[in-house]
Amino acid sequence: MALDRLIEAIVEKQNPTVAGLDPKLDYIPAYIREASYEKYGKTLEGAADALLTFNKGLIDALYDIVPAVKPQCAYYEMYGWPGVKALHDTIAYAKEKGLFVITDGKRNDIGATMTAYAAAHLGQVPVEGELVSPFGADALTVNGYLGSDGITPLLTVCREQDTGIFVLVKTSNPSSGELQDRLLDDGKTLYAAMGDRCEQWGGQLPGKYGYSGVGAVVGATYPAQLQEMRKAAPHTFFLVPGYGAQGGAADDVAPGFDEKGLGAIVNSSRGIMCAWQKAGQKTGQDGKNYGQAAREEAIRMRDAIVARIGKISL
Amino acid sequence: MALDRLIEAIVEKQNPTVAGLDPKLDYIPAYIREASYEKYGKTLEGAADALLTFNKGLIDALYDIVPAVKPQCAYYEMYGWPGVKALHDTIAYAKEKGLFVITDGKRNDIGATMTAYAAAHLGQVPVEGELVSPFGADALTVNGYLGSDGITPLLTVCREQDTGIFVLVKTSNPSSGELQDRLLDDGKTLYAAMGDRCEQWGGQLPGKYGYSGVGAVVGATYPAQLQEMRKAAPHTFFLVPGYGAQGGAADDVAPGFDEKGLGAIVNSSRGIMCAWQKAGQKTGQDGKNYGQAAREEAIRMRDAIVARIGKISL
Numbered sequence: 001m002a003l004d005r006l007i008e009a010i011v012e013k014q015n016p017t018v019a020g021l022d023p024k025l026d027y028i029p030a031y032i033r034e035a036s037y038e039k040y041g042k043t044l045e046g047a048a049d050a051l052l053t054f055n056k057g058l059i060d061a062l063y064d065i066v067p068a069v070k071p072q073c074a075y076y077e078m079y080g081w082p083g084v085k086a087l088h089d090t091i092a093y094a095k096e097k098g099l100f101v102i103t104d105g106k107r108n109d110i111g112a113t114m115t116a117y118a119a120a121h122l123g124q125v126p127v128e129g130e131l132v133s134p135f136g137a138d139a140l141t142v143n144g145y146l147g148s149d150g151i152t153p154l155l156t157v158c159r160e161q162d163t164g165i166f167v168l169v170k171t172s173n174p175s176s177g178e179l180q181d182r183l184l185d186d187g188k189t190l191y192a193a194m195g196d197r198c199e200q201w202g203g204q205l206p207g208k209y210g211y212s213g214v215g216a217v218v219g220a221t222y223p224a225q226l227q228e229m230r231k232a233a234p235h236t237f238f239l240v241p242g243y244g245a246q247g248g249a250a251d252d253v254a255p256g257f258d259e260k261g262l263g264a265i266v267n268s269s270r271g272i273m274c275a276w277q278k279a280g281q282k283t284g285q286d287g288k289n290y291g292q293a294a295r296e297e298a299i300r301m302r303d304a305i306v307a308r309i310g311k312i313s314l
Numbered sequence: 315m316a317l318d319r320l321i322e323a324i325v326e327k328q329n330p331t332v333a334g335l336d337p338k339l340d341y342i343p344a345y346i347r348e349a350s351y352e353k354y355g356k357t358l359e360g361a362a363d364a365l366l367t368f369n370k371g372l373i374d375a376l377y378d379i380v381p382a383v384k385p386q387c388a389y390y391e392m393y394g395w396p397g398v399k400a401l402h403d404t405i406a407y408a409k410e411k412g413l414f415v416i417t418d419g420k421r422n423d424i425g426a427t428m429t430a431y432a433a434a435h436l437g438q439v440p441v442e443g444e445l446v447s448p449f450g451a452d453a454l455t456v457n458g459y460l461g462s463d464g465i466t467p468l469l470t471v472c473r474e475q476d477t478g479i480f481v482l483v484k485t486s487n488p489s490s491g492e493l494q495d496r497l498l499d500d501g502k503t504l505y506a507a508m509g510d511r512c513e514q515w516g517g518q519l520p521g522k523y524g525y526s527g528v529g530a531v532v533g534a535t536y537p538a539q540l541q542e543m544r545k546a547a548p549h550t551f552f553l554v555p556g557y558g559a560q561g562g563a564a565d566d567v568a569p570g571f572d573e574k575g576l577g578a579i580v581n582s583s584r585g586i587m588c589a590w591q592k593a594g595q596k597t598g599q600d601g602k603n604y605g606q607a608a609r610e611e612a613i614r615m616r617d618a619i620v621a622r623i624g625k626i627s628l
Binding site for chain 2: 022024025033037042043044046047072074075077078079080081083084085087088106107108109110111113114116117119120121125126127128129130132134135143144145146147148149150168171172173174175176177178179180182183184185190193194197
């Protein structure tokens with residue numbers, strides 16, 4: 001089961017964090033951008049080439065210390081189909097380096113259409129009898145607003161392809177409560193109801209270590225809710241955004257973990273990707289050190305969280 | 315305002331329907347697929363070329379009678395980045411033919427990431443000072459589970475780029491009620507609460523004809539809810555899926571319209587795209603007539619709905 005593989009990688013590397021790969025041109029050192037424009041012009045192709053080069057440098061700097069990367073689809077779609085090709089190539093490169101890849105797409109639809117998304121991101125597609133893997137991630141973030149018709153098509157593909165999903169439960173943004181915190185007529189919040197669904201859906205993808213193949217997104221910016229959901233959804237592994245740039249700290253994410261240090265993986269995107277810009281204030285900011293700066297920041301984040309939660313064991 | 319343009323096109327063509335472009339290889343006549351494989355092999359590139367050729371034929375057959383097309387992202391992502399390129403090329407071709415394009419992506423995220431999706435699908439992206447339009451749709455379907463942080467970034471782009479959005483409110487699938495029909499503590503359903511949000515968000519994008527630039531998705535398969543929401547969200551234009559293949563009929567969609575015949579646009583995807591397969595049982599099924607069959611089905615659908623709602627006027 002896919003999240004078992006993620007858990008094993010977390011334990012092996014003693015690192016419950018994932019590096020978000022959300023590249024914007026603004027985050028990419030000039031020397032990389034210029035080399036790409038040299039080859040492809042100041043076009044979407046040029047931008048996409050810069051994205052991929054930047055990502056590969058990050059992956060090279062991180063793959064032996066982080067268990068997973070999380071590319072965010074929006075930043076690739078923003079550069080059109082060449083950007084989407086860079087997403088594909090980034091996923092392929094990360095998997096080559098042994099990383100677990102969570103595509104952050106928050107996809108949602110129903111029936112045959114959800115099956116198409118599942119095949120696109122987590123499975124294979126037949127082209128006249130030949131099976132092709134369009135994007136090939138290990139897991140995908142999804143939005144459960146449409147109910148089981150939007151999730152069960154994924155479970156079939158996840159079972160067949162050893163892949164997993166993370167369902168949005170309580171997101172990290174300030175206005176997440178507008179709908180997610182609304183109380184339902186049984187006194188539960190909407191996010192708690194979504195958490196219950198995750199436990200139910202997860203029953204179809206049981207794992208070896210107590211966590212199913214249906215994870216949940218629960219933000220670092222709401223530690224009380226993280227604690228509540230850790231208890232309410234004991235078989236649901238959490239993907240925790242909101243650390244660093246969004247304000248979450250090690251103390252805030254700690255309630256997402258169980259007593260073995262399992263149960264959650266914490267994401268940082270800008271904190272890691274843009275570490276060179278912060279560091280550059282000292283070193284001249286040409287960005288040639290961006291991989292090293294990312295690595296140092298990833299280590300700082302790992303150490304801060306592990307200091308708080310202790311040794312991670314199966 | 316973008317939905318004003320859609321409304322004007324609906325009135326001009328006296329047709330409140332949109333043709334869904336959700337192409338799968340199974341829906342595409344063999345002679346098209348074979349020509350594409352000849353050029354690109356039995357690869358994702360070959361599949362994507364077949365998708366694009368098929369779509370162009372549909373658009374050629376439909377552009378003078380339907381006001382809009384709705385490509386569904388999942389079916390393009392399913393064929394990898396070449397499929398996503400076919401999405402881009404399909405949108406460009408449809409716009410060339412004067413059609414209003416609704417990209418059905420059900421995208422959702424927050425802040426800078428939602429801005430990236432908005433730029434990708436509804437706006438422009440700077441590449442070293444040059445503005446490029448990555449996909450260039452007129453409207454995008456979105457999921458509001460994350461609250462205002464997920465929607466307001468879109469509103470800015472919509473205002474600047476004359477584009478619009480449709481927020482999922484009550485979807486057409488059997489299990490849509492699992493969460494959407496849950497009663498909140500004020501006695502309203504979740505979908506009604508989402509409808510209220512649409513009215514609020516729409517206040518920032520007012521239109522000429524009483525409807526804002528923030529539309530809502532409300533399924534044809536729930537006519538009572540469609541009627542309820544037409545009353546509860548009087549400034550919100552509805553995109554109505556579920557007609558035809560999913561079981562909705564003209565009587566079911568009628569409650570979505572106001573007394574002028576405005577207020578809704580009804581989608582049919584498989585009914586139109588696959589009309590040739592149904593017709594082919596008579597004609598030998600080589601599919602060369604697929605455009606004509608789609609046109610006849612689109613006319614049948616238009617006539618059935620207009621017979622029910624009457625002349626559409628501004």
